[in-house]
Amino acid sequence: MRAFETLLAAATALTALAMPAAAQTLTIWSRSGQGDTLEAVAKAYGESHADKVAVVTLPVDEFVQKYATAIAAGNAPDAVALDLIHTPTFAQAGQLEDLTAWAKGLPYFGALSPAHLSVGTYQGKVYGLPLTTETSVLAWNKDLFRKAGLDADKGPTTWAEWKADAARVTALGGDTHGFYFSGACGGCYIFTFTPLVWASGGQILVDDGAKATLDTPALKDGVDFYRSLVAGGMVPASSRTDTGSDFLSIVDGKIGLQSIGASQIGVLTIKYPDLHFGVTLIPGRDGGTSSFVGGNNIVVTKGAKSVKAVEAFMEYVYSPEGQRLMVRHGSLPARSDIAADVMKGQDPRYDVAVAAIAVGRTPYSPLFNDIINSPNGPWAQMMNAAIFGADPASAIRDGQTRMQDVIDAAK
Amino acid sequence: MSATSLPTAATAAAAKPKDRRRRKRRDLVGLLYVLPAMALVVVFFVVPIGMTAWMSLHNWPLLGVPRFIGLGNYVRMWSDAGFWSSLRFTLLYTAVATVAIFAVAFPLALFVERPRPLGALFRTVFFLPVVVGFATASLLWVWLLNTDSGLFAPAFQALGFTPQRVNILGDFGTAFPAIVAMVVWKVAGFTMILLMTGLQGIPGDVVEAARIDHAGPLQRFRFITLPLMRRTLGLALILCVTGSMLAFDQFYIMVAGGPRNQTVTAVYTIFNQSFVSFRLGYGSALSIALLAILLVLSVGQLWLLRDREDAR
Incomplete structure (x- = not known):
């Protein structure tokens, strides 16, 4: 026992x-x-x-x-x-x-x-x-491009081409729009919009995140480009308040162009086999390319x-x-x-x-959540106001001041 | 203590020690009865408030080591334009929401109070949104208010109110009324039930007597119903104002404080400072300030709605 x-x-x-x-x-x-x-x-x-x-x-x-x-x-x-x-x-x-x-x-x-x-x-x-x-890239809907009489196998390489393509797709009418972006989402803007700035020679943060450089011609140009797409009726009205929940709007098959993440290429091909899309590098104003890594x-x-x-x-x-x-x-x-x-x-x-x-690039800041990702932070606020507001120049100046204030306050 | 026998002068002298002992025991028993409640209040209210007050005197990062800075956070709060503008918006929202809720809830209460066919059904229908959580209700309305797949924007377009689909949440002028409408839909049923119990507490013979004296419906409402409902009104008002002053969920979920940070409430600012900017100490200072403001508001309301007899 x-x-x-x-x-x-x-x-x-x-x-x-x-x-x-x-x-x-x-x-x-x-x-x-x-x-x-x-x-x-x-x-x-x-x-x-x-x-x-x-x-x-x-x-x-x-x-x-x-x-x-x-x-x-x-x-x-x-x-x-x-x-x-x-x-x-x-x-x-x-x-x-x-x-x-x-x-x-x-x-x-x-x-x-x-x-x-x-x-x-x-x-x-x-x-x-x-x-x-993953990286951010510009995707386009090949079926819509073909329907609009565009070359279905060629994405835009400059902003002028991008806008022309978006206009042609929008002209198809109905619920079809040329372009989509999540207009109230700081994280989406940094991922899909800053490549426009970088490709055109601009920066948004320098000195290891100690200095905000928002009030620059490169950013202003990018904002003006997005504004012209919105003003041309090429972007759905819902974009303005999308905090990121509708980031993948292209899956509905009614969006001509949209910047997406490389990790979503797999999601799109597996879950939406009927969506035929191509991807290209996000272009700068007159050429050049960039991406958010x-x-x-x-x-x-x-x-x-x-x-x-x-x-x-x-x-x-x-x-x-x-x-x-x-x-x-x-x-x-x-x-x-x-x-x-x-x-x-x-x-x-x-x-x-x-x-x-x-x-591509990856911005550096120990305050990333505070200044970029927060829906109430300076970046998200500035981008929304600059693209959808009445006075983009003052929105950008204001954003520059506020972002620098947050950075300085954290020192 | 009103139940204790009133001792006459003669018996008082003789019974004094015995009486005192009995009263002492009675007090002790009473203390035992309230002890669990007191323990709850101390553990879940007094201690946390004390901790919040203590934290508000520190530079207390969410990650890292706290440092005592005295009243530094309060000094900083004084010049924090963001906090004051959020407080202004919270007061505006409280005023608008309270008026709107009462404007809807009072007629509803008058309607469901009297027995009528299908009365129980109406009561249930009006009360139903109350049992939905605030977050759930917000998400439901986010969908209803969606520009493309929602209810309102396409309906307004179809009915010819708007030339094209409008993003209702895109402008403060439309987003704010939409959120207030959601809150009224969600909360009015609860206020209605409160007011209904107040209405039912008014003795029928008082109303009858007023009617015999040829008092019209408006006069009866002004001089009989309202004064006799003061306590109920006070309760409903304080619950409504406190709830509105602490609003957060609907603005966080439906518009994320937008458009342009115009709907950031005081609690939203506290949340952002504490958990986005990681400044727990400053967030605590703002919480204490908001608590003080709520206290003043509640005391003010109680004073306004006090019973005149008591005051005399």
Whole structure:
């Protein structure tokens, strides 16, 4: 009897010892609207490894608040797929684990997306590494282009062409419009509108986000271009108040042109097979191109216990197998050294999205949520007032002052 | 204590120690009875308010280390144009919404108070929107107000009111009335029920006597109904004003404070300062200021609606 009890106790102790190692589950928070890339990789990882990865998706608009309050409350998850532009905010606040030693030890560290590392590095230390990658590109509806008598295989390369194309599609009448953008969404503007400014030689933030440069000819020109599309009746009236919920309006088949994210190419092809669309680089006023290089950085919350598990998962993500899987589920490759290889056999439209990485940018600011993404912040307010208001020049001047005020107040 | 026997001068002297003991026990029992309620108030009201007040004296970032700055946040609040303009808008909204809710709820209450065929059905129908949450109601109206797929904009166009589809939420002049309409739809039923109970509390014989004295319907309303409903009116008014002063959901969900930040309420500013700009200390200071304003408003209303007999 006693022997049996001892055996039982030993068995219990053994399982207790074995359990945590065998069933460790790493929880990663992610924002909504990102397709199923992370879920797909997490699933594949779980099937081939002892550790499991659970992805928890939170609403994109509340993501930064939720993560920050979770940190303050001490119940933040170990790892987070953080919108890369917010990495400086959390790194500066001292809330992220320093991953420098591990990251620099990776044989392919030099090939990792420079855009992600530019915002993932703070004071020389690496806090965020590329997880998913996407770029903004200009999409057009081929069927509508054909109906309007335009070349269905050629997107615009200047603003003049863009406007002419939009006008022709609008002229089809009915509910058809030439262009769409989410007019009350700061995050959408930074993703789809700033490439117009960059491609025309402008900048919106300089000196690591310490100086706002909104009141420039390049931005004014871009605003005037959008205003002319709105004034020409080429944009649906609902655009003005769209806070981002109707970002993918092109799926209705009644929008001629719209800037979208590369991660949405997959969503469009799978969910809307009847929508025939092409993509091209977002042009500058008289040519030139640019893009917003976005996506998510993987970050580890300060004091996390499972840093090793995160590293193991990320090494799988960066493996050729992981990269291939990511690409198949809508992300662009994070490693440039094997990009060509893993992109083989992909939809040719992804080539445009990959080309955008080379000409694209990622703005840097530790106050990104405050000055750019907040619907009440200076950027969203200025863009809406400048494009839909009566006096764009004063709206831009006002936006410049307000943004600089917020930056200065945070010092 | 009115239930205690009134001791006469003769018995008072003899019974004093015994009486005192009994009263002490009675007090103790009374204290025990209110203790759970007091504990709730202390834990969920007094302590949080104390913490908020304490935080308002700090530069308290959501992430990072708090630093004591005394009254710095309050000084800053003084010159914060954003907060004052949001407060002005909140007062405007409170005035408009309160008047609109009462203008709809009072006739409804008069209508459903008297027994009539289908009375219960009307009551239920008018009250139904109240059981919908504010966020749900806001989302429902966002859809109703959508330019392309909603109800109003296409309907106005079809009926010839507008030449083309109008984005109702795009301009303050149309967005504000639309939101007030949503709030009235959502809240009037509750105010109606409150007012109805007040109306039902008016004794029938008083009204009858007034009628015998040849008082017209308007006179009866002015001199009988209104004065006898003062307490109910006071309750409905305070609930309505407090609710409106703390409005947030509908403006956050329906227009995100737009167009052009013209519908950012005081609570919305507090939310933005605390959780978008991560300035918890400053947000706390604004909360304390709003609490003080609400306190003044409520005391003012109670004073206005006080019973004249009590005041004498």
